[in-house]
Amino acid sequence: MAEPDIVVICGGVGAARFLKGLVRVVAPERIAAVVNVADDMVLHGLHISPDLDTVMYTLAEEIDPDRGWGLRDETWAAMETLGRYGDRNWFNLGDRDLGTHLQRTGRLGEGASLTTVTQELAASWELELSLLPVTDDAIRTRVTRSDTDEELSFQEYFVGQQHGVPVSDVRFVGIEDAKPTDEVLAAIDSASAILIAPSNPIVSIAPVLDVPGVRNAIAVASASVVAVSPIIGGAAIKGPAANMLRELGHDPSATGVARLLADLVDVMVIDDVDAALATGVRAEGVVPWVTNTIMSDPEAAAALARTTLAAAMLGGTDDR
Amino acid sequence: MAEPDIVVICGGVGAARFLKGLVRVVAPERIAAVVNVADDMVLHGLHISPDLDTVMYTLAEEIDPDRGWGLRDETWAAMETLGRYGDRNWFNLGDRDLGTHLQRTGRLGEGASLTTVTQELAASWELELSLLPVTDDAIRTRVTRSDTDEELSFQEYFVGQQHGVPVSDVRFVGIEDAKPTDEVLAAIDSASAILIAPSNPIVSIAPVLDVPGVRNAIAVASASVVAVSPIIGGAAIKGPAANMLRELGHDPSATGVARLLADLVDVMVIDDVDAALATGVRAEGVVPWVTNTIMSDPEAAAALARTTLAAAMLGGTDDR
Numbered sequence: 001m002a003e004p005d006i007v008v009i010c011g012g013v014g015a016a017r018f019l020k021g022l023v024r025v026v027a028p029e030r031i032a033a034v035v036n037v038a039d040d041m042v043l044h045g046l047h048i049s050p051d052l053d054t055v056m057y058t059l060a061e062e063i064d065p066d067r068g069w070g071l072r073d074e075t076w077a078a079m080e081t082l083g084r085y086g087d088r089n090w091f092n093l094g095d096r097d098l099g100t101h102l103q104r105t106g107r108l109g110e111g112a113s114l115t116t117v118t119q120e121l122a123a124s125w126e127l128e129l130s131l132l133p134v135t136d137d138a139i140r141t142r143v144t145r146s147d148t149d150e151e152l153s154f155q156e157y158f159v160g161q162q163h164g165v166p167v168s169d170v171r172f173v174g175i176e177d178a179k180p181t182d183e184v185l186a187a188i189d190s191a192s193a194i195l196i197a198p199s200n201p202i203v204s205i206a207p208v209l210d211v212p213g214v215r216n217a218i219a220v221a222s223a224s225v226v227a228v229s230p231i232i233g234g235a236a237i238k239g240p241a242a243n244m245l246r247e248l249g250h251d252p253s254a255t256g257v258a259r260l261l262a263d264l265v266d267v268m269v270i271d272d273v274d275a276a277l278a279t280g281v282r283a284e285g286v287v288p289w290v291t292n293t294i295m296s297d298p299e300a301a302a303a304l305a306r307t308t309l310a311a312a313m314l315g316g317t318d319d320r
Numbered sequence: 321m322a323e324p325d326i327v328v329i330c331g332g333v334g335a336a337r338f339l340k341g342l343v344r345v346v347a348p349e350r351i352a353a354v355v356n357v358a359d360d361m362v363l364h365g366l367h368i369s370p371d372l373d374t375v376m377y378t379l380a381e382e383i384d385p386d387r388g389w390g391l392r393d394e395t396w397a398a399m400e401t402l403g404r405y406g407d408r409n410w411f412n413l414g415d416r417d418l419g420t421h422l423q424r425t426g427r428l429g430e431g432a433s434l435t436t437v438t439q440e441l442a443a444s445w446e447l448e449l450s451l452l453p454v455t456d457d458a459i460r461t462r463v464t465r466s467d468t469d470e471e472l473s474f475q476e477y478f479v480g481q482q483h484g485v486p487v488s489d490v491r492f493v494g495i496e497d498a499k500p501t502d503e504v505l506a507a508i509d510s511a512s513a514i515l516i517a518p519s520n521p522i523v524s525i526a527p528v529l530d531v532p533g534v535r536n537a538i539a540v541a542s543a544s545v546v547a548v549s550p551i552i553g554g555a556a557i558k559g560p561a562a563n564m565l566r567e568l569g570h571d572p573s574a575t576g577v578a579r580l581l582a583d584l585v586d587v588m589v590i591d592d593v594d595a596a597l598a599t600g601v602r603a604e605g606v607v608p609w610v611t612n613t614i615m616s617d618p619e620a621a622a623a624l625a626r627t628t629l630a631a632a633m634l635g636g637t638d639d640r
Contacts, residue, residue: 045365045425075397081419085444088426095415099401105365106408124405 004032004130006309007191007223011036011204012051013068013238014230014295015197016058018308019129021301022195023059025309028128032187036199037114037133038141038172038207039154043091044082046101047108050155051204052118052133053100060125068238071096091159115181132187134208137178141203144169146247154203163240167247172207180213188217193312196227198293200241201260202248215264224266226312227286228293228304229254232271237294254288255280262286267311269293269304287311324352324450326629327511327543331356331524332371333388333558334550334615335517336378338628339449341621342515343379345629348448352507356519357434357453358461358492358527359474363411364402366421367428370475371524372438372453373420380445388558391416410480435501452507454528457498461523464489466567474523483560487567492527500533508537513632516547518613520561521580522568535584544586546632547606548613548624549574552591557614574608575600582606587631589613589624607631 006026008019010033019033039050050069057063057071064072074094082089093101100121107117113136122131141154145161146168157163188194199205209215218225231254236242245252250260254270258281261268268286270277271293278288289311295301326346328339330353339353356371370389377383377391384392394414402409413421420441427437433456442451461474465481466488477483508514519525529535538545551574556562565572570580574590578601581588588606590597591613598608609631615621 042365042429043426044422045362045367045429046422047365071401075395075415077395077415078398078418078422081391081416082422083419085419085423085441088423093422095395095397095418096401098398098415098418099403099405102364102366102398102402102413103405103408106363109362109365121405 003190004030004187005190005192006031007187007194008033009194009196009199009205009208010034010051010055011197011199012039012054014199015051015204016055016063017295017301018195018197018228018305019055020058020298021295021303021305022309023129024298024302025305031129032132032183032191033129034132034134034184034187034208036204036208037135038139038175038203039158040138041140041153041155043093043155044088045105046093046098047105048093048101049104049114049118049133052131053097056122056125056127056131059127059129062125070094091155113181115183130183130187132181132183134184134214135178135180135211137174139175139178139207139211140173141207142171142173143167143203158240163243167244170202170244170248172210175207175210176212178211180211180217185213185217188214188221191221191223193309194218194221194223194225195308195312196225196261196265198228198230198237200230200236200239200244201257202241202244205261209264218264224312225264226267226269226289226308227257227261227265228269228308229257229271229274231257232293233273253277255284258284258286258288269308269311323510324350324507325510325512326351327507327514328353329514329516329519329525329528330354330371330375331517331519332359332374334519335371335524336375336383337615337621338515338517338548338625339375340378340618341615341623341625342629343449344618344622345625351449352452352503352511353449354452354454354504354507354528356524356528357455358459358495358523359478360458361460361473361475363413363475364408365425366413366418367425368413368421369424369434369438369453372451373417376442376445376447376451379447379449382445390414411475412479433501435503450503450507452501452503454504454534455498455500455531457494459495459498459527459531460493461527462491462493463487463523478560483563487560487564490522490564490568492530495527495530496532498531500531500537505533505537508534508541511541511543513629514538514541514543514545515628515632516545516581516585518548518550518557520550520556520559520564521577522561522564525581529584538584544632545584546587546589546609546628547577547581547585548589548628549577549591549594551577552613553593573597573600575604578604578606578608589628589631
């Protein structure tokens with residue numbers, strides 16, 4: 001198998017949909033998905049990797065289409081028993097899905113790295129791209145509520161509070177001591193294109209880029225770096241990205257995302273509805289490409305992926 | 321609630337059936353079931369306590385009546401996913417049952433003792449007796465195969481090999497450093513009867529009695545000690561007890577069980593079919609009581625429990 005030469009920096013749902021488009025445009029073997037693990041947690045003894053699983057299940061065509069997370073045709077018997085015992089069932093784990101967490105936890109307990117286990121799981125679902133956690137070390141996102149000053153785990157914020165509380169701070173515990181894997185550094189080094197998927201810049205993209213060594217590897221790589229804005233018309237398709245940007249003092253717009261990523265990114269793909277922001281993006285030193293970025297179906301995702309790849313191949317060439 | 325005054329030393333299935341009879345004969349609040357934990361294991365990150373769960377599910381009328389373990393109306397979606405990933409699904413964990421292991425593991429992870437967690441679980445199933453692990457410390461049964469000299473965990477032997485391989489040694493890792501809980505010692509001390517359920521003497525009863533302090537507590541307690549033989553006509557109702565006794569050099573009979581327990585036991589209840597062994601049992605210094613010990617239904621279990629209690633109340637009085 002050829003080494004992958006297209007690197008995609010990924011969070012969960014937005015990245016999974018983008019990758020589902022990308023695999024229609026280029027051979028999957030060319031793609032290395034470098035995935036956030038700061039949402040990971042050990043819950044009831046099980047190691048859970050929400051973003052890795054969302055990408056894996058989506059590409060395997062096994063994601064639940066209505067929920068957007070977890071497996072389709074799911075049952076909830078374990079959660080029903082857990083609910084009998086108390087309130088530990090706040091984080092829904094489907095019965096089918098539990099098999100993945102049991103396998104991952106078992107293999108990690110045997111000393112396998114998260115990278116190895118992820119490769120094994122992905123192979124079992126017949127994924128042809130490289131699915132890579134950014135690091136094998138533990139990183140844990142902590143979110144401070146501005147209304148109570150309480151610090152929550154990411155899932156306590158995202159699932160427990162349904163990201164409905166205001167945020168004053170986000171930090172990634174353990175990130176200073178985390179190391180990117182050799183596989184991630186090699187993929188970035190040999191990449192012909194580095195794409196940043198339309199994922200939450202604060203809690204999905206940042207904890208990938210902030211792993212010591214990742215920013216520098218991207219900066220010195222020869223490939224162009226193209227981001228897709230997850231903010232469209234001032235809102236996120238899904239999730240708390242726009243609210244988080246606003247609450248943390250950033251501009252909740254494509255321009256604000258461009259400003260956050262300007263030191264690494266050559267091009268940013270923004271949506272047609274944000275065409276008027278192209279000037280602002282350019283003012284951040286980022287070349288804007290304007291297209292439809294709403295991945296309403298796999299064809300639309302493929303078109304977005306094609307445009308994004310084209311932007312990377314053309315480097316910083318402006319399309320306007 | 322009054323303190324329990326009837327202590328039952330327990331393994332899994334045989335003890336569960338015996339207890340189901342006993343709760344029909346005396347108020348459940350009077351009973352403290354002191355349960356083996358040497359079959360416990362951490363599997364895929366989850367703390368599993370097979371004997372505690374068998375007793376709990378049986379008394380809750382939720383045990384699967386055909387399998388004899390696990391919950392009724394069970395589904396197996398997690399195991400199907402796990403099977404997709406490899407061979408880690410050798411130990412069947414039903415979806416409903418997984419909720420128990422998630423709760424136990426989560427609470428232990430928060431620092432709760434196994435005793436506390438067990439009380440919480442039992443209360444949720446509305447058990448009225450005291451369900452007590454003999455210790456909060458980790459004990460792990462290891463079984464040596466005589467054909468390969470390989471050492472297996474108990475569940476690898478019992479489930480993985482379906483107890484179909486010959487055994488040359490059994491040991492309980494960690495037992496020297498284990499301490500009986502205060503609850504167990506208090507129940508033994510204040511007991512008016514100490515019953516040993518018809519469980520495997522080698523791998524269920526021994527790792528309860530051999531926890532340092534338990535034998536002595538029983539020896540100095542004022543209560544009579546009555547065991548029910550798990551061996552009937554040279555065979556166990558279920559499981560490897562007879563084979564194990566034979567392979568480890570013991571007599572696979574009620575007499576052999578009496579010999580193993582003679583230092584602690586005043587009376588042993590043996591089955592009608594073993595009436596001819598009464599002399600041999602008495603020769604071990606143990607008073608034999610002969611009755612039907614096959615717990616074919618709850619009424620039969622209740623009759624056995626009543627006889628066993630009577631033997632304890634009458635002390636070493638021979639019934640012949």
